[in-house]
Amino acid sequence: MHVASLTIRNLDEDIKQNLRERAAQNGHSMEEEMRLILASLDQQDTSLPKPASVDVPRLNPFSSEVLDGKQILLIISGGIAAYKTLDLIRRLRERGAKVRPIMTQSAQEFITPLSVGALTADHVYTELFSREDEQDVGHIRLARECDMIVVAPITANLMAKMAHGRADDLASTVLLATDKPVLIAPAMNPHMWHNKATQRNVKTLREDGIHFIGPEAGEMAESGEAGKGRLSETMSIIAKMIDILDDRPKPLLGKTAIVTSGPTHEPIDPVRYIANRSSGKQGHAIAAALAELGASVKLISGPVNIPDPVGVDVIKIERAEEMLDTALQLLPCDIAVMVAAVADWRVAGAAGEKIKKKKGQSVPTFDLVENPDILKTVGHHAKRPALVVGFAAETQNLIDNATAKLKRKGADMIVANDVSPETGIMGGDRNRVRIVGHDGVDAWPDLSKDDVAMRLGKLISQKLAEIVV
Numbered sequence: 001m002h003v004a005s006l007t008i009r010n011l012d013e014d015i016k017q018n019l020r021e022r023a024a025q026n027g028h029s030m031e032e033e034m035r036l037i038l039a040s041l042d043q044q045d046t047s048l049p050k051p052a053s054v055d056v057p058r059l060n061p062f063s064s065e066v067l068d069g070k071q072i073l074l075i076i077s078g079g080i081a082a083y084k085t086l087d088l089i090r091r092l093r094e095r096g097a098k099v100r101p102i103m104t105q106s107a108q109e110f111i112t113p114l115s116v117g118a119l120t121a122d123h124v125y126t127e128l129f130s131r132e133d134e135q136d137v138g139h140i141r142l143a144r145e146c147d148m149i150v151v152a153p154i155t156a157n158l159m160a161k162m163a164h165g166r167a168d169d170l171a172s173t174v175l176l177a178t179d180k181p182v183l184i185a186p187a188m189n190p191h192m193w194h195n196k197a198t199q200r201n202v203k204t205l206r207e208d209g210i211h212f213i214g215p216e217a218g219e220m221a222e223s224g225e226a227g228k229g230r231l232s233e234t235m236s237i238i239a240k241m242i243d244i245l246d247d248r249p250k251p252l253l254g255k256t257a258i259v260t261s262g263p264t265h266e267p268i269d270p271v272r273y274i275a276n277r278s279s280g281k282q283g284h285a286i287a288a289a290l291a292e293l294g295a296s297v298k299l300i301s302g303p304v305n306i307p308d309p310v311g312v313d314v315i316k317i318e319r320a321e322e323m324l325d326t327a328l329q330l331l332p333c334d335i336a337v338m339v340a341a342v343a344d345w346r347v348a349g350a351a352g353e354k355i356k357k358k359k360g361q362s363v364p365t366f367d368l369v370e371n372p373d374i375l376k377t378v379g380h381h382a383k384r385p386a387l388v389v390g391f392a393a394e395t396q397n398l399i400d401n402a403t404a405k406l407k408r409k410g411a412d413m414i415v416a417n418d419v420s421p422e423t424g425i426m427g428g429d430r431n432r433v434r435i436v437g438h439d440g441v442d443a444w445p446d447l448s449k450d451d452v453a454m455r456l457g458k459l460i461s462q463k464l465a466e467i468v469v
C-alpha cells in the first residue's frame, strides 16, 4: 500500500489517539511518528526506493576522496527544499569538490544568490542572455566544463522541461547541452509527484539515462502534509554522486570475503558474561576497505558500539561458537580476515538462571573450557579460502608469537599488534602493526585504523592476484 498524502488533523479521532499514544511511547512528535509509518509502508512497496530519511547512509571513509578536485555543476531550481542545498554545497566543498552554481529565477525566491555565491566561492550563474557570461557562449562551457551536473532540488516544472527537451532559461539550456552525467533530486508536494504527468516525465528521464535520488517519503514543509516528495538527505545525495563518479579500480571485484570483528561475550548466566576490550574498529574498517575494493563482504561481528560499515552484510553474533558456526556456513569464499578478539575460554555449563548472592555462602567458582579456534579451523578446512589472514594481539614477544601462530593456524599472513594498555591500540583509533608472512616481517608505521585497513586490503588484493596466477 502507498499513502500519497495525509493530513493528521483530518484523521479519525480514534486513529489520531492511537497515533498520539504511539508517538508518546516512542518519544516522537505525531508528525515524526507518521513520517516513520509512511516510510516503513514505502519500504514494503518494492517498487519504491528505500527512504533515506530513515536510513541515511554513512559515507564509507574511503569513498570521499572520489569528490576531491571534482567540478560539480549544481543547478538549484525553485522548490521549498532549496534551503537544504546550502548544506549540500558545504558538505561537497568539505570533500574537496568545486561547486559551480546555477539558480533558476524561481530558486532566487527561496534562497539568495548571495548565500549560494558565498558558500560556493564562485560566481552564481542565473541568466541565459548574460552579456558578461555569454561572450564565449558560456552556457555551453558550463555544460561541458564539469565532471557531473546535480540538480537539487529539481522542481516538477524543470523535470517537465527536461523530459520535453525545452531550453528556455539557463538551467534547462545547460541540461540540454551537456554530455556529462546528470543526477536529479526531486522535491515537491506528494500530489505533484504522483501526478500522472510528472510520472510520465520521470519515466522518460529514467529512459534517457538521467540518474535519480529520491524523493523520499515523509513530512512535508507544508504543515500537516506527509507522503512521497521530500528531498533526499544531503549524505544520500553525496553517496549517490560518489557512486556515479567512482571510476577507481576495483581489484577485488567478484571476490567474496568474510571478516570477523569485535569481542565475543561468553555467558556466565543470563545477565553476566566474560568479554574483552575489543572495539571492533579495526575489523569493521577492514570490512569496509575490502568492500571499497570491490569484494562482496560478510562481516561477522561480536557486540560492538560502532555503526555497521557501508556496503557490507553484517551478521551479529555474541559467542565464539556462534562466530565459528557462522564463518563455516559462509565457506567457501576467497578471503577470510579473522580480526575478532575471540574469547579463549567460556564458562562450562553457564547457568540458565541468574546466579543469586546468598548470605553466608561462599562466592561461586567457574570452570572454564576452551573455545573453538576459529582461525585454525578455517585455516585447515577442506573449503579453506584462498587467502586466510589472522590477527595476533599480544602484550609480549609479538613477532615470535605471531610467527608461531602463522604456522599453527594455517594462515597466509598474521597482522600482529602490541595491545599493551600504554599503546592505546585496543579501543583507540590508531594502530601500529607488523605483517608477519611466510616470507618475513614488514613493520608498518603508526596509522589510523582506516589507513591500516586500506593498506591491508590492497596487500590482500596483490597476494590474491599472485595466488590466482
Ligand SMILES: Cc1cc2nc3c(=O)[nH]c(=O)nc-3n(C[C@H](O)[C@H](O)[C@H](O)COP(=O)(O)O)c2cc1C
Binding pocket: 076, 077, 078, 079, 080, 081, 104, 105, 106, 107, 154, 155, 156, 157, 158, 187, 188, 189, 192
Ligand atoms: C511557496 C512555494 C513552494 C514551492 N515548492 C515547490 C516544490 O517544492 N517543488 C516544486 O516542484 N515546485 C514548487 N513550487 C512551484 C515552483 O516554484 C514553480 O513551478 C516554478 O515555476 C518552478 O520554476 P523552476 O523550475 O524554473 O525553478 C513552489 C511554489 C511556491 C510558491
